Amino acid sequence: MSCFGLFKRKPRSSEGSPGSVRRGGSAPPSGPATTTGSGSAVSTSLSDDSGAVRPVSKSGGSSQSQHSISSLYEERGHGQLRAFQYEELQAATADFGRAQKLGEGGFGSVYKGFIRAADPRGDRVAVAVKRLNQRSLQGHKQWLAEVQFLGVLDHPNLVKLLGYCADDSERGAQRLLVYEYMPNKSLEDHLFGRANPPLSWNKRLQIILGAAEGLAYLHEGVEIQVIYRDFKTSNILLDKDFRARLSDFGLAREGPTGTNTHVSTAVVGTHGYAAPEYVDTGHLTSKSDVWSFGVVLYEILTGRRSLDRNKPAAEQKLLEWVAQFPPDSRSFRVIMDPKLRGEYSVKAAREIAKLANRCLLKNAKERPTMTEVVEVLRQAVQAHAEPARGDINRNGSGKGKKANAVTTPSRR
Ligand SMILES: Nc1ncnc2c1ncn2[C@@H]1O[C@H](COP(=O)(O)OP(=O)(O)OP(=O)(O)O)[C@@H](O)[C@H]1O
Ligand SMILES: [Mg+2]
16 A cells, blocks of 8 residues: 555645755765765755654643754764665665565565675675665655664664665666565565465464554654654564564654644655544644554454455445444454454454554544553453453353464354
Protein backbone atom coordinates (compact mmCIF):
# COMPACT_ATOMS: atom_id res chain seq x y z
CA MET A 1 0.00 0.00 0.00
CA SER A 2 1.49 3.31 -0.89
CA CYS A 3 1.71 6.51 1.04
CA PHE A 4 -0.73 9.34 0.60
CA GLY A 5 -0.97 12.97 1.38
CA LEU A 6 2.62 13.64 0.55
CA PHE A 7 1.61 13.48 -3.05
CA LYS A 8 -1.73 15.13 -2.66
CA ARG A 9 -1.49 17.97 -0.19
CA LYS A 10 1.11 20.65 -0.28
CA PRO A 11 3.04 21.34 2.91
CA ARG A 12 1.56 24.05 5.07
CA SER A 13 3.24 27.41 5.28
CA SER A 14 4.62 26.58 8.74
CA GLU A 15 6.97 24.16 7.03
CA GLY A 16 10.23 25.16 5.44
CA SER A 17 12.31 23.93 2.59
CA PRO A 18 14.00 20.55 2.50
CA GLY A 19 17.45 19.86 3.87
CA SER A 20 19.97 20.96 1.32
CA VAL A 21 22.55 19.06 -0.66
CA ARG A 22 25.67 20.87 -1.65
CA ARG A 23 27.72 20.00 -4.63
CA GLY A 24 31.45 20.09 -4.94
CA GLY A 25 32.45 18.94 -1.47
CA SER A 26 32.19 22.18 0.50
CA ALA A 27 31.14 21.77 4.09
CA PRO A 28 27.48 22.50 4.73
CA PRO A 29 26.50 24.99 7.44
CA SER A 30 25.52 22.42 10.03
CA GLY A 31 28.79 20.53 9.83
CA PRO A 32 30.00 17.84 7.50
CA ALA A 33 28.26 14.77 8.74
CA THR A 34 28.72 12.83 5.57
CA THR A 35 30.76 12.79 2.47
CA THR A 36 29.23 11.21 -0.53
CA GLY A 37 30.35 8.51 -2.86
CA SER A 38 31.25 10.91 -5.58
CA GLY A 39 32.67 13.89 -3.87
CA SER A 40 29.71 15.93 -2.72
CA ALA A 41 28.92 16.69 0.89
CA VAL A 42 25.54 16.44 2.45
CA SER A 43 24.00 18.76 4.95
CA THR A 44 22.43 16.97 7.84
CA SER A 45 20.31 19.84 8.99
CA LEU A 46 16.68 18.96 8.81
CA SER A 47 14.33 21.69 7.82
CA ASP A 48 10.87 22.03 9.29
CA ASP A 49 9.50 19.86 6.59
CA SER A 50 11.85 16.98 7.05
CA GLY A 51 11.96 16.28 10.72
CA ALA A 52 12.30 19.19 13.07
CA VAL A 53 8.78 20.39 12.53
CA ARG A 54 8.03 23.46 14.55
CA PRO A 55 5.26 23.13 17.07
CA VAL A 56 2.53 25.71 16.71
CA SER A 57 -0.03 25.12 19.39
CA LYS A 58 0.45 26.11 23.00
CA SER A 59 -1.93 24.42 25.33
CA GLY A 60 -1.30 21.66 27.79
CA GLY A 61 2.19 20.58 28.71
CA SER A 62 4.99 18.33 27.70
CA SER A 63 8.38 17.92 29.25
CA GLN A 64 10.36 16.88 26.22
CA SER A 65 13.89 18.25 26.20
CA GLN A 66 15.17 20.88 23.86
CA HIS A 67 17.34 18.44 21.92
CA SER A 68 16.65 18.11 18.24
CA ILE A 69 17.26 15.10 16.09
CA SER A 70 19.83 17.08 14.10
CA SER A 71 21.83 17.94 17.22
CA LEU A 72 21.64 14.40 18.54
CA TYR A 73 22.80 13.15 15.18
CA GLU A 74 25.69 15.58 15.16
CA GLU A 75 26.63 14.50 18.68
CA ARG A 76 26.60 10.79 18.23
CA GLY A 77 24.74 9.58 15.18
CA HIS A 78 26.94 9.85 12.20
CA GLY A 79 29.88 8.06 13.79
CA GLN A 80 27.75 4.92 13.82
CA LEU A 81 26.97 4.87 10.13
CA ARG A 82 29.07 3.87 7.18
CA ALA A 83 29.25 6.05 4.07
CA PHE A 84 29.12 3.82 1.00
CA GLN A 85 30.30 4.54 -2.49
CA TYR A 86 27.56 4.26 -5.10
CA GLU A 87 29.66 1.76 -7.03
CA GLU A 88 29.95 -0.45 -3.94
CA LEU A 89 26.19 -0.70 -3.66
CA GLN A 90 25.79 -1.14 -7.39
CA ALA A 91 28.14 -4.13 -7.22
CA ALA A 92 26.51 -5.47 -4.06
CA THR A 93 23.08 -5.65 -5.72
CA ALA A 94 24.07 -6.86 -9.21
CA ASP A 95 23.47 -3.36 -10.52
CA PHE A 96 20.10 -3.17 -8.79
CA GLY A 97 19.03 -6.23 -10.73
CA ARG A 98 15.46 -7.44 -10.91
CA ALA A 99 16.38 -10.74 -9.30
CA GLN A 100 17.69 -8.85 -6.28
CA LYS A 101 14.58 -6.75 -5.82
CA LEU A 102 12.82 -7.32 -2.52
CA GLY A 103 9.99 -4.88 -2.96
CA GLU A 104 8.91 -1.42 -3.91
CA GLY A 105 7.33 1.29 -1.81
CA GLY A 106 6.17 4.84 -2.21
CA PHE A 107 9.69 6.26 -2.08
CA GLY A 108 11.80 3.74 -3.91
CA SER A 109 12.81 0.13 -4.42
CA VAL A 110 14.58 -2.22 -2.06
CA TYR A 111 17.24 -4.73 -3.19
CA LYS A 112 19.02 -7.56 -1.48
CA GLY A 113 22.80 -7.39 -1.61
CA PHE A 114 25.99 -8.51 0.08
CA ILE A 115 28.68 -6.23 1.42
CA ARG A 116 31.97 -6.81 3.15
CA ALA A 117 31.76 -6.12 6.86
CA ALA A 118 33.55 -2.96 8.00
CA ASP A 119 36.33 -5.16 9.33
CA PRO A 120 38.25 -6.03 6.14
CA ARG A 121 38.73 -9.62 7.25
CA GLY A 122 35.05 -9.93 8.09
CA ASP A 123 32.57 -12.08 6.19
CA ARG A 124 30.19 -10.78 3.62
CA VAL A 125 26.91 -9.78 5.18
CA ALA A 126 23.45 -9.66 3.66
CA VAL A 127 21.93 -6.19 3.43
CA ALA A 128 18.82 -4.54 2.07
CA VAL A 129 19.59 -1.49 -0.07
CA LYS A 130 16.85 1.05 -0.59
CA ARG A 131 17.32 3.29 -3.59
CA LEU A 132 15.08 6.32 -3.31
CA ASN A 133 13.27 7.50 -6.39
CA GLN A 134 15.38 9.85 -8.44
CA ARG A 135 14.23 13.34 -9.31
CA SER A 136 11.96 13.32 -6.30
CA LEU A 137 12.21 16.27 -3.97
CA GLN A 138 10.70 14.09 -1.28
CA GLY A 139 13.34 11.43 -1.88
CA HIS A 140 16.09 13.50 -0.31
CA LYS A 141 13.92 14.52 2.60
CA GLN A 142 12.99 10.93 3.39
CA TRP A 143 16.60 9.91 3.07
CA LEU A 144 17.84 12.61 5.40
CA ALA A 145 15.16 11.94 8.00
CA GLU A 146 15.92 8.24 7.92
CA VAL A 147 19.68 8.73 8.25
CA GLN A 148 19.25 11.06 11.20
CA PHE A 149 16.59 9.15 13.10
CA LEU A 150 18.11 5.72 12.58
CA GLY A 151 21.60 7.13 13.19
CA VAL A 152 20.47 8.08 16.69
CA LEU A 153 17.79 5.56 17.67
CA ASP A 154 18.73 2.15 18.95
CA HIS A 155 16.30 -0.53 20.10
CA PRO A 156 15.90 -4.28 19.47
CA ASN A 157 12.56 -3.64 17.77
CA LEU A 158 13.87 -1.13 15.24
CA VAL A 159 15.61 -2.08 12.03
CA LYS A 160 19.31 -1.29 12.02
CA LEU A 161 20.63 1.18 9.48
CA LEU A 162 24.19 0.25 8.56
CA GLY A 163 24.97 3.13 6.28
CA TYR A 164 23.98 5.36 3.43
CA CYS A 165 25.11 6.78 0.14
CA ALA A 166 24.52 10.19 -1.39
CA ASP A 167 25.91 10.57 -4.84
CA ASP A 168 25.52 13.61 -7.05
CA SER A 169 27.15 13.01 -10.37
CA GLU A 170 26.29 12.72 -14.05
CA ARG A 171 24.10 9.79 -12.95
CA GLY A 172 21.86 12.31 -11.24
CA ALA A 173 21.12 12.58 -7.53
CA GLN A 174 21.25 9.14 -5.96
CA ARG A 175 20.15 8.59 -2.37
CA LEU A 176 20.52 5.13 -0.88
CA LEU A 177 20.14 3.51 2.51
CA VAL A 178 21.73 0.27 3.63
CA TYR A 179 19.95 -1.80 6.28
CA GLU A 180 20.49 -5.06 7.99
CA TYR A 181 18.72 -7.70 5.90
CA MET A 182 15.54 -9.08 7.41
CA PRO A 183 15.13 -12.66 6.19
CA ASN A 184 11.47 -13.02 7.09
CA LYS A 185 10.25 -10.00 5.14
CA SER A 186 7.37 -8.01 6.56
CA LEU A 187 4.30 -8.70 8.67
CA GLU A 188 2.26 -7.73 5.61
CA ASP A 189 3.78 -10.60 3.61
CA HIS A 190 2.85 -13.13 6.29
CA LEU A 191 -0.54 -11.81 7.26
CA PHE A 192 -1.99 -11.25 3.81
CA GLY A 193 0.32 -12.97 1.34
CA ARG A 194 -0.33 -16.47 0.11
CA ALA A 195 3.32 -17.35 -0.41
CA ASN A 196 3.89 -17.98 3.30
CA PRO A 197 2.17 -20.34 5.73
CA PRO A 198 -0.33 -18.56 8.00
CA LEU A 199 1.13 -16.92 11.07
CA SER A 200 0.28 -18.76 14.27
CA TRP A 201 -1.51 -16.98 17.09
CA ASN A 202 1.61 -17.07 19.26
CA LYS A 203 3.74 -15.50 16.57
CA ARG A 204 1.13 -12.79 15.98
CA LEU A 205 1.17 -11.88 19.66
CA GLN A 206 4.96 -11.84 19.86
CA ILE A 207 5.22 -9.68 16.75
CA ILE A 208 2.63 -7.14 17.83
CA LEU A 209 4.14 -6.94 21.33
CA GLY A 210 7.57 -6.28 19.83
CA ALA A 211 6.14 -3.64 17.51
CA ALA A 212 4.41 -1.99 20.50
CA GLU A 213 7.69 -1.95 22.41
CA GLY A 214 9.39 -0.31 19.44
CA LEU A 215 6.72 2.40 19.28
CA ALA A 216 6.80 2.92 23.07
CA TYR A 217 10.55 3.47 22.82
CA LEU A 218 10.05 6.09 20.12
CA HIS A 219 7.38 7.91 22.11
CA GLU A 220 8.83 7.69 25.58
CA GLY A 221 12.29 6.17 25.57
CA VAL A 222 14.47 8.76 23.84
CA GLU A 223 15.54 12.32 24.79
CA ILE A 224 13.24 13.61 22.10
CA GLN A 225 9.84 12.21 21.37
CA VAL A 226 9.67 10.58 17.96
CA ILE A 227 6.38 10.24 16.12
CA TYR A 228 6.67 7.45 13.59
CA ARG A 229 3.75 8.42 11.32
CA ASP A 230 3.76 5.34 9.12
CA PHE A 231 2.88 2.41 11.35
CA LYS A 232 1.53 -0.38 9.15
CA THR A 233 2.17 -4.04 8.47
CA SER A 234 4.59 -3.52 5.57
CA ASN A 235 6.82 -1.43 7.82
CA ILE A 236 7.02 -4.13 10.48
CA LEU A 237 9.90 -6.26 9.26
CA LEU A 238 10.68 -9.66 10.76
CA ASP A 239 14.14 -10.86 11.66
CA LYS A 240 15.30 -14.48 11.63
CA ASP A 241 13.48 -15.13 14.92
CA PHE A 242 10.31 -13.37 13.74
CA ARG A 243 11.02 -10.47 16.04
CA ALA A 244 9.33 -7.25 14.92
CA ARG A 245 11.61 -4.50 13.61
CA LEU A 246 10.08 -1.17 12.70
CA SER A 247 11.47 0.18 9.44
CA ASP A 248 11.03 3.31 7.34
CA PHE A 249 11.73 6.44 9.30
CA GLY A 250 11.47 8.71 6.28
CA LEU A 251 8.20 10.14 7.59
CA ALA A 252 9.19 10.21 11.27
CA ARG A 253 8.92 13.56 13.06
CA GLU A 254 10.01 15.03 16.31
CA GLY A 255 7.12 15.33 18.74
CA PRO A 256 6.01 18.58 20.39
CA THR A 257 8.33 20.17 22.91
CA GLY A 258 7.81 22.47 25.89
CA THR A 259 4.20 23.41 26.40
CA ASN A 260 3.13 22.50 22.90
CA THR A 261 0.54 19.80 22.46
CA HIS A 262 1.15 18.91 18.85
CA VAL A 263 3.25 19.63 15.81
CA SER A 264 1.64 20.96 12.69
CA THR A 265 2.68 19.35 9.48
CA ALA A 266 1.61 18.27 6.06
CA VAL A 267 -0.56 15.18 6.20
CA VAL A 268 1.41 12.14 5.14
CA GLY A 269 1.01 8.49 5.85
CA THR A 270 -0.94 5.64 4.36
CA HIS A 271 -4.64 5.38 3.61
CA GLY A 272 -6.41 3.23 6.13
CA TYR A 273 -3.91 3.84 8.94
CA ALA A 274 -3.81 7.58 9.64
CA ALA A 275 -5.73 9.02 12.58
CA PRO A 276 -8.81 11.02 11.57
CA GLU A 277 -7.90 14.18 13.52
CA TYR A 278 -4.48 14.21 11.89
CA VAL A 279 -5.96 13.81 8.40
CA ASP A 280 -8.48 16.59 9.15
CA THR A 281 -6.16 19.13 10.77
CA GLY A 282 -2.52 18.16 10.17
CA HIS A 283 -2.07 18.27 13.96
CA LEU A 284 0.29 15.46 14.82
CA THR A 285 0.78 13.82 18.23
CA SER A 286 2.04 10.46 19.41
CA LYS A 287 -1.62 9.46 19.68
CA SER A 288 -1.77 9.44 15.88
CA ASP A 289 0.61 6.47 16.01
CA VAL A 290 -1.57 4.87 18.67
CA TRP A 291 -4.53 5.01 16.27
CA SER A 292 -2.48 3.31 13.55
CA PHE A 293 -1.47 0.70 16.09
CA GLY A 294 -5.16 0.01 16.79
CA VAL A 295 -5.75 -0.54 13.08
CA VAL A 296 -2.88 -3.06 12.91
CA LEU A 297 -4.24 -4.86 16.00
CA TYR A 298 -7.46 -5.51 14.08
CA GLU A 299 -5.49 -6.60 11.02
CA ILE A 300 -3.65 -9.14 13.18
CA LEU A 301 -6.91 -10.49 14.62
CA THR A 302 -8.79 -10.67 11.35
CA GLY A 303 -6.09 -11.30 8.74
CA ARG A 304 -7.81 -8.57 6.71
CA ARG A 305 -6.34 -5.35 5.34
CA SER A 306 -7.56 -2.06 6.75
CA LEU A 307 -8.86 -1.25 3.29
CA ASP A 308 -9.70 -4.00 0.83
CA ARG A 309 -11.46 -3.03 -2.37
CA ASN A 310 -11.87 -6.68 -3.32
CA LYS A 311 -14.30 -7.37 -0.50
CA PRO A 312 -18.07 -6.80 -0.63
CA ALA A 313 -18.93 -3.12 -0.08
CA ALA A 314 -19.92 -3.59 3.57
CA GLU A 315 -16.61 -5.26 4.40
CA GLN A 316 -14.13 -3.07 2.54
CA LYS A 317 -13.36 -0.81 5.49
CA LEU A 318 -12.08 -3.03 8.26
CA LEU A 319 -12.93 -0.71 11.14
CA GLU A 320 -16.53 -0.30 10.00
CA TRP A 321 -16.91 -4.04 9.56
CA VAL A 322 -15.46 -5.10 12.93
CA ALA A 323 -17.59 -2.49 14.72
CA GLN A 324 -20.56 -4.80 14.10
CA PHE A 325 -18.96 -7.52 16.22
CA PRO A 326 -17.95 -5.94 19.56
CA PRO A 327 -15.42 -7.75 21.77
CA ASP A 328 -17.99 -8.78 24.39
CA SER A 329 -20.66 -9.89 21.95
CA ARG A 330 -21.49 -13.50 21.15
CA SER A 331 -20.73 -12.84 17.52
CA PHE A 332 -17.21 -11.52 18.20
CA ARG A 333 -15.47 -14.58 16.78
CA VAL A 334 -16.90 -13.85 13.34
CA ILE A 335 -14.08 -11.37 12.84
CA MET A 336 -11.25 -13.77 13.64
CA ASP A 337 -8.90 -14.81 10.85
CA PRO A 338 -10.10 -18.15 9.46
CA LYS A 339 -6.46 -18.96 8.70
CA LEU A 340 -5.99 -19.40 12.46
CA ARG A 341 -8.34 -22.41 12.15
CA GLY A 342 -9.72 -21.64 15.57
CA GLU A 343 -6.31 -22.03 17.17
CA TYR A 344 -6.23 -18.99 19.38
CA SER A 345 -7.26 -17.88 22.83
CA VAL A 346 -10.70 -16.28 22.59
CA LYS A 347 -10.16 -14.50 25.88
CA ALA A 348 -6.92 -12.93 24.72
CA ALA A 349 -8.50 -12.06 21.37
CA ARG A 350 -11.35 -10.23 23.13
CA GLU A 351 -8.87 -8.33 25.29
CA ILE A 352 -6.88 -7.34 22.25
CA ALA A 353 -10.00 -6.15 20.44
CA LYS A 354 -10.89 -4.05 23.49
CA LEU A 355 -7.41 -2.60 23.49
CA ALA A 356 -7.73 -1.86 19.78
CA ASN A 357 -11.00 -0.03 20.45
CA ARG A 358 -9.26 2.14 23.04
CA CYS A 359 -6.49 2.94 20.55
CA LEU A 360 -9.20 3.89 18.05
CA LEU A 361 -11.10 6.31 20.26
CA LYS A 362 -12.12 9.43 18.37
CA ASN A 363 -10.79 11.67 21.11
CA ALA A 364 -7.02 11.25 20.77
CA LYS A 365 -6.40 12.23 24.39
CA GLU A 366 -8.44 9.27 25.61
CA ARG A 367 -6.31 6.78 23.72
CA PRO A 368 -3.77 4.89 25.83
CA THR A 369 -0.07 5.66 25.64
CA MET A 370 2.11 3.04 23.96
CA THR A 371 3.58 2.16 27.37
CA GLU A 372 0.07 1.27 28.57
CA VAL A 373 -0.50 -0.67 25.37
CA VAL A 374 2.67 -2.68 25.96
CA GLU A 375 1.50 -3.49 29.48
CA VAL A 376 -1.91 -4.74 28.33
CA LEU A 377 -0.37 -6.80 25.55
CA ARG A 378 2.17 -8.33 27.92
CA GLN A 379 -0.64 -9.40 30.18
CA ALA A 380 -2.56 -10.84 27.24
CA VAL A 381 0.51 -12.80 26.16
CA GLN A 382 0.97 -14.11 29.69
CA ALA A 383 -2.68 -14.99 30.07
CA HIS A 384 -2.36 -16.75 26.79
CA ALA A 385 0.46 -18.85 28.20
CA GLU A 386 -1.53 -19.56 31.34
CA PRO A 387 -5.13 -19.59 30.15
CA ALA A 388 -8.08 -19.17 32.45
CA ARG A 389 -10.35 -22.18 32.89
CA GLY A 390 -13.04 -20.62 30.76
CA ASP A 391 -10.65 -20.52 27.89
CA ILE A 392 -10.39 -24.24 27.45
CA ASN A 393 -11.40 -25.97 24.28
CA ARG A 394 -14.97 -27.14 24.71
CA ASN A 395 -15.14 -28.67 21.34
CA GLY A 396 -15.44 -32.25 22.32
CA SER A 397 -13.64 -34.39 24.79
CA GLY A 398 -13.64 -32.03 27.73
CA LYS A 399 -10.01 -32.92 28.15
CA GLY A 400 -9.69 -29.44 26.85
CA LYS A 401 -6.51 -28.36 25.25
CA LYS A 402 -5.17 -25.28 26.91
CA ALA A 403 -5.24 -22.03 25.07
CA ASN A 404 -1.50 -21.84 25.30
CA ALA A 405 -1.40 -24.92 23.15
CA VAL A 406 -3.23 -22.54 20.81
CA THR A 407 -6.01 -24.92 19.91
CA THR A 408 -9.08 -23.24 21.29
CA PRO A 409 -11.99 -23.10 18.89
CA SER A 410 -14.50 -23.08 21.79
CA ARG A 411 -17.53 -22.81 19.57
CA ARG A 412 -20.17 -21.99 22.12
N1 LIG B 1 15.78 -4.42 5.77
C1 LIG B 1 15.02 -5.16 4.96
N2 LIG B 1 15.21 -6.49 4.83
C2 LIG B 1 14.45 -7.22 4.03
N3 LIG B 1 13.44 -6.74 3.27
C3 LIG B 1 13.19 -5.43 3.33
C4 LIG B 1 13.96 -4.56 4.15
N4 LIG B 1 13.47 -3.30 4.02
C5 LIG B 1 12.46 -3.38 3.15
N5 LIG B 1 12.28 -4.66 2.72
C6 LIG B 1 11.29 -5.15 1.77
O1 LIG B 1 11.04 -4.19 0.79
C7 LIG B 1 9.65 -3.90 0.71
C8 LIG B 1 9.47 -2.46 0.26
O2 LIG B 1 9.78 -1.62 1.33
P1 LIG B 1 9.41 -0.10 1.34
O3 LIG B 1 9.61 0.35 2.72
O4 LIG B 1 10.16 0.57 0.27
O5 LIG B 1 7.90 -0.05 0.93
P2 LIG B 1 6.54 -0.37 1.70
O6 LIG B 1 6.79 -0.43 3.17
O7 LIG B 1 5.92 -1.58 1.09
O8 LIG B 1 5.65 0.86 1.35
P3 LIG B 1 5.81 2.37 1.82
O9 LIG B 1 6.73 3.05 0.89
O10 LIG B 1 4.45 2.91 1.73
O11 LIG B 1 6.36 2.35 3.21
C9 LIG B 1 9.12 -4.23 2.11
O12 LIG B 1 7.77 -4.56 2.15
C10 LIG B 1 9.97 -5.42 2.49
O13 LIG B 1 9.38 -6.62 2.00
MG1 LIG C 1 8.09 0.55 4.14
